[in-house]
Amino acid sequence: MTDVNDRQVDALVAAADDGVDCDGLRVRRGEDGYRFETPDGAETGLEESALRSVAAENPWFVSNWYCWREVDRPEVETAFLRWLESADDRSVPDRYEALADGVEASWGELAVEVALGGDGRRTYAVRHEEDADRPVGELEVYADPLSARELVTYDDRGRYRPLKTAPTLQTGWALLDLDGRSLVRAVDVVYPATVTNWHLERQGELDVSHWRETMERQTGIYGVIRTWDRGEGYEHVNWVAEACCDDSQCLKRREWEYDDDTDLDVDGGDGAFPCREPCSLVVAAARQWTKLEGEQPQTYEFELTPSEKEQVEAIIDTVADGEAGEIREADVYEGANRYRARFLRAKRFDEEGRLGGVSTDD
Amino acid sequence: MQSLVIVAHGSHLNPDASTPTYDHADTVREAGVFDEVRTAFWKEEPSFREALRTVQAEEVYVVPLFISEGYFTEQVIPRELRLDDWDEEAWDSDGTSATHATLEATDVGKTVHYCGPVGTHDAMSDVIVRRAETVTGDPDVGERSDSPNSRASRTESDGEVGLAVVGHGTERNENSAKAIEYHADRIADRDRFEEVRALFMDEDPEVDDVTDFFESDDIVVVPLFVADGYHTQEDIPEDMGLTDDYRTGWETPAEVDGHDVWYAGAVGTEALMAEVILERAAEAGADVGDAVETVRRRTRVAGTDAGTGAGAGTGD
Ligand code: SF4
Numbered sequence: 215m216t217d218v219n220d221r222q223v224d225a226l227v228a229a230a231d232d233g234v235d236c237d238g239l240r241v242r243r244g245e246d247g248y249r250f251e252t253p254d255g256a257e258t259g260l261e262e263s264a265l266r267s268v269a270a271e272n273p274w275f276v277s278n279w280y281c282w283r284e285v286d287r288p289e290v291e292t293a294f295l296r297w298l299e300s301a302d303d304r305s306v307p308d309r310y311e312a313l314a315d316g317v318e319a320s321w322g323e324l325a326v327e328v329a330l331g332g333d334g335r336r337t338y339a340v341r342h343e344e345d346a347d348r349p350v351g352e353l354e355v356y357a358d359p360l361s362a363r364e365l366v367t368y369d370d371r372g373r374y375r376p377l378k379t380a381p382t383l384q385t386g387w388a389l390l391d392l393d394g395r396s397l398v399r400a401v402d403v404v405y406p407a408t409v410t411n412w413h414l415e416r417q418g419e420l421d422v423s424h425w426r427e428t429m430e431r432q433t434g435i436y437g438v439i440r441t442w443d444r445g446e447g448y449e450h451v452n453w454v455a456e457a458c459c460d461d462s463q464c465l466k467r468r469e470w471e472y473d474d475d476t477d478l479d480v481d482g483g484d485g486a487f488p489c490r491e492p493c494s495l496v497v498a499a500a501r502q503w504t505k506l507e508g509e510q511p512q513t514y515e516f517e518l519t520p521s522e523k524e525q526v527e528a529i530i531d532t533v534a535d536g537e538a539g540e541i542r543e544a545d546v547y548e549g550a551n552r553y554r555a556r557f558l559r560a561k562r563f564d565e566e567g568r569l570g571g572v573s574t575d576d
Numbered sequence: 577m578q579s580l581v582i583v584a585h586g587s588h589l590n591p592d593a594s595t596p597t598y599d600h601a602d603t604v605r606e607a608g609v610f611d612e613v614r615t616a617f618w619k620e621e622p623s624f625r626e627a628l629r630t631v632q633a634e635e636v637y638v639v640p641l642f643i644s645e646g647y648f649t650e651q652v653i654p655r656e657l658r659l660d661d662w663d664e665e666a667w668d669s670d671g672t673s674a675t676h677a678t679l680e681a682t683d684v685g686k687t688v689h690y691c692g693p694v695g696t697h698d699a700m701s702d703v704i705v706r707r708a709e710t711v712t713g714d715p716d717v718g719e720r721s722d723s724p725n726s727r728a729s730r731t732e733s734d735g736e737v738g739l740a741v742v743g744h745g746t747e748r749n750e751n752s753a754k755a756i757e758y759h760a761d762r763i764a765d766r767d768r769f770e771e772v773r774a775l776f777m778d779e780d781p782e783v784d785d786v787t788d789f790f791e792s793d794d795i796v797v798v799p800l801f802v803a804d805g806y807h808t809q810e811d812i813p814e815d816m817g818l819t820d821d822y823r824t825g826w827e828t829p830a831e832v833d834g835h836d837v838w839y840a841g842a843v844g845t846e847a848l849m850a851e852v853i854l855e856r857a858a859e860a861g862a863d864v865g866d867a868v869e870t871v872r873r874r875t876r877v878a879g880t881d882a883g884t885g886a887g888a889g890t891g892d
């Protein structure tokens with residue numbers, strides 16, 4: 215439970231001269247003494263000793279003010295930490311009751327738990343949402359937010375993660391006993407700049423750079439991408455967004471569109487934090503697609519049985535959904551099963567690896 | 577309040593590309609002279625575009641962890657950081673002499689002291705020498721002294737050691753070759769190594785023929801690259817004949833045409849690089865106190881057990 219200590223009350227008395235106004239608590243010093251007000255009512259004309267006892271009777275309000283009063287906290291940090299405990303939506307008593315059990319918030323794949331520490335301060339714990347119910351003893355525990363750097367480099371299969379907001383965050387770890395500053399630092403290591411951009415968006419100040427302007431800015435080997443936009447529509451960008459920015463591939467909510475006037479037809483996703491411009495991965499992929507899409511379609515003639523046609527579709531789906539590794543060795547009922555794919559290759563490819571023996575450029 | 581942002585290339589494919597950047601950022605952070613030390617990447621996150629907005633200070637020192645002046649330092653970084661008033665004259669450089677320029681990043685309204693790349697700083701010559709010491713495990717490598725401390729005897733030679741500084745050639749970037757030659761000349765002037773040569777990957781004198789350019793029995797080869805990757809861990813070791821297949825690794829030293837070749841891997845992984853970052857920021861006006869000295873001391877070769885982590889190849 216929360217006790218008001220002398221330090222908090224001393225601070226409150228001192229702050230009353232300039233006035234205190236925080237989450238429903240209002241305290242100020244007037245000509246006829248102190249005024250102490252909460253949503254439950256106001257007491258006026260208080261001597262300092264009386265102010266001290268009312269303060270002591272309202273420990274949650276006082277400790278809540280004390281916690282958020284720190285002035286050297288950057289605005290973005292305060293906004294994020296308050297959002298985690300829904301400070302703008304829930305009353306102080308309501309919140310304090312919840313904080314006693316721990317409040318859970320989610321950020322990408324992170325589960326953040328807020329609890330009460332000493333002196334009204336919050337303590338934060340962060341882990342993968344899949345580990346939320348696992349006992350801490352089963353997790354690798356870290357204290358330094360920078361150690362999260364090791365955790366974000368590889369996924370659970372040991373593969374390098376080139377996109378930090380891909381939904382492939384490693385499990386099995388926890389950062390415990392963080393203060394607000396360290397929590398924000400840890401989140402920034404896992405999902406760089408997402409808190410800042412989220413905050414800018416809430417302020418109505420997010421600077422979105424759409425597809426067109428982003429590609430026009432590119433130079434060097436990426437300069438070629440602008441030739442992909444030929445003023446004949448933006449279907450190709452729909453495909454890019456569907457391929458790369460879907461929630462199954464990236465947890466940012468895509469806010470960039472084709473250009474200022476033209477929205478894409480693909481949904482931007484439901485992520486908590488926005489994506490303000492095509493990222494370097496999308497730019498690099500777009501360069502390759504620009505080259506490939508310069509080709510003209512041709513008609514090829516192959517023979518496939520109906521099942522083989524469906525098998526080709528199944529293989530593409532499985533690879534596109536990243537599920538090839540999950541198909542069991544003997545599951546020959548799946549088109550993308552390795553034996554099935556090898557059989558198809560044995561039957562339909564010639565010695566030079568050409569489908570149906572048909573050459574690519576004829 | 578002063579902040580430091582180290583900007584580097586990074587990679588979509590190679591997880592090791594950003595490791596030196598993080599390591600040097602940690603070293604600078606531990607020195608405690610900046611309120612914040614951040615990193616930003618062209619290919620990783622946070623991107624150059626979004627790094628400055630995560631920094632609190634109004635005054636930011638930006639140091640590019642790049643080897644030479646050129647496309648990245650003159651076009652990409654200033655553009656992506658929105659240093660709108662930047663132009664190539666701002667550094668007033670001959671290709672290796674950029675120090676810094678003070679500009680505004682227009683999206684965040686912060687003052688950015690944009691520094692020249694680490695690779696062309698004079699202190700980089702020291703890092704190359706330090707790298708040679710690390711890979712040979714000999715703090716006196718090349719010194720022609722009769723000092724009993726000299727571990728040159730380990731190389732079964734008379735102590736004469738040649739040093740090759742290796743880079744891309746001009747094909748990719750004219751200033752890249754200039755930076756290699758600049759440091760090779762500076763190190764040669766110190767009269768420490770018997771022979772010092774600048775060698776290149778895609779032009780003469782080529783690193784493939786490394787042994788043709790040296791009389792010395794022992795040759796230390798230091799590639800002027802920021803991070804280990806394809807060039808330093810696959811191309812160069814195979815081209816020099818250290819190994820037929822980089823995946824099987826190579827010996828350090830490896831015997832090539834009767835010479836002992838000590839291959840150091842990317843100079844950028846050397847811990848002393850952190851000092852160059854500090855020097856760059858200090859020249860641009862950052863208050864770094866005695867951090868340069870501290871870092872120099874802390875990263876010194878410990879003598880016998882140094883050189884681990886160098887040259888074993890990537891193995892897998
Ligand atoms: S461009 Fe797409 S893939 Fe890249 S960060 Fe934004 S939403 Fe994610």
